[in-house]
Amino acid sequence: MALQTPPLPLVQVLQRRRDRLAQLHPRPVVLWSGQPVARNFRANTYPFRANSHFLYFTGLTLPRVAIRLDQGQLTLFMDDASPESALWHGPTPTRETIAAEIGAIAAYPYQAVEGYLAEAATLPGQGGHNPDLGPDHSPALVEALVALRLYHDDQALGQIKAAAAVSMAAHRAGMAATPGATTEAQVRAAMEQVIIAQGMTCAYNSIVTVHGEVLHNEQYHHALAPGDLLLADVGAEAPSGWASDITRTWPVSGRFSPAQRDLYDVVLAAHDACIAIAKPGVEYRDLHLLACRTLAAGLVDLGVLRGHPEDLVEHDVHALFFPHGVGHLLGLDVHDMEDLGDAAGYAPGRHRSDRFGLKFLRLDRPLADTMVVTIEPGFYQVPAILGPARQSGQYDETVNWARLADFHGVRGIRIENDVQITPTGCTVLTAALPTQAEALEALVSAA
Numbered sequence: 001m002a003l004q005t006p007p008l009p010l011v012q013v014l015q016r017r018r019d020r021l022a023q024l025h026p027r028p029v030v031l032w033s034g035q036p037v038a039r040n041f042r043a044n045t046y047p048f049r050a051n052s053h054f055l056y057f058t059g060l061t062l063p064r065v066a067i068r069l070d071q072g073q074l075t076l077f078m079d080d081a082s083p084e085s086a087l088w089h090g091p092t093p094t095r096e097t098i099a100a101e102i103g104a105i106a107a108y109p110y111q112a113v114e115g116y117l118a119e120a121a122t123l124p125g126q127g128g129h130n131p132d133l134g135p136d137h138s139p140a141l142v143e144a145l146v147a148l149r150l151y152h153d154d155q156a157l158g159q160i161k162a163a164a165a166v167s168m169a170a171h172r173a174g175m176a177a178t179p180g181a182t183t184e185a186q187v188r189a190a191m192e193q194v195i196i197a198q199g200m201t202c203a204y205n206s207i208v209t210v211h212g213e214v215l216h217n218e219q220y221h222h223a224l225a226p227g228d229l230l231l232a233d234v235g236a237e238a239p240s241g242w243a244s245d246i247t248r249t250w251p252v253s254g255r256f257s258p259a260q261r262d263l264y265d266v267v268l269a270a271h272d273a274c275i276a277i278a279k280p281g282v283e284y285r286d287l288h289l290l291a292c293r294t295l296a297a298g299l300v301d302l303g304v305l306r307g308h309p310e311d312l313v314e315h316d317v318h319a320l321f322f323p324h325g326v327g328h329l330l331g332l333d334v335h336d337m338e339d340l341g342d343a344a345g346y347a348p349g350r351h352r353s354d355r356f357g358l359k360f361l362r363l364d365r366p367l368a369d370t371m372v373v374t375i376e377p378g379f380y381q382v383p384a385i386l387g388p389a390r391q392s393g394q395y396d397e398t399v400n401w402a403r404l405a406d407f408h409g410v411r412g413i414r415i416e417n418d419v420q421i422t423p424t425g426c427t428v429l430t431a432a433l434p435t436q437a438e439a440l441e442a443l444v445s446a447a
């Protein structure tokens, strides 16, 4: 397990974050990094990933570490490695070394944190790896963490950009590998190879599939056929923990069929429309609805839907083909801070809608400078949605089922970029990876 040694400027960044927390939340706070989870015996663990709230204030990727933050001052709780441990893990930095590196005012053994919990605010069980704290997590702490982590400092933005650069290289490698690949697994391997070789990890389980209609498809065994579209949702995470999240959809053959291209361009229009208006003050929900209307308008133009785009969206007809939200927060986690439920995604007083077209919207607050969000509209033909919809007869006025049949082989398309909100608009952090159909064809065919 590699230890990240923070360079001096990072110490100052971390201190600034702790000071800001103290302003927002004067009470002491205790956070844990977490513990490795055993697979079958204690030494065979799932890959360890430190808790993101802990990472935000420490930059430490080590397991079994706790911190107490009080008025901006950090107390460290961790054990020195036992002498036997060096046999298996090699030498590791001591508690005192790490305390000095991250600017701790004091350092104690791990268990000693138990004596500091009484007055401290903390969080709900972070993946179940913490001491059992019951439900006494602090809503005030959640609010303070959200207020901090929604808006990114330069260090965070730099790390997200570094992760995004590796993700873009991975997608290029995936496109280049496609002509020579016979299975999804081979393309996935080509993509993750780039991420691993850069010393990064995947920010989430990769989706690399010719069945893009299965939204979180994590199988890679399907054969690639020349007429397939391959949907790849693959994102790198920097060693510091900062994430990126990119989706591209490209033709296995290197050429979109006319039907594929028509639908691809509709999804791209929805994506581009959102990027064009994203800026501080704009409601993310309005980006989502703009994507829905653009998609509906495109499907009307293609003869798949009938009616006015506004009405179609009002009645959630678009959601038959675009059943998820247009994106989410991005930061130390993909779907940043969703461990806090909707506390980060939804502005105070707002709650998820029951509507089919809105209930999977993960973000409903105004955009602001230095926020990073994804924009990821899609078009899917999900049998479990379209089958019952057709059976019901409810959509016979608005969906031209006969025309839809012309697109029957187009199962899933998604285009996803990472977008930083700037003072006057936005910057697409993943713009160097093309989204235009011809550009993707060129990248696949160039192999």
Ligand SMILES: [Mn+2]
Pocket (backbone or CB within 6 Å): 245, 327, 328, 374, 376, 416
């Ligand atoms: Mn995403």
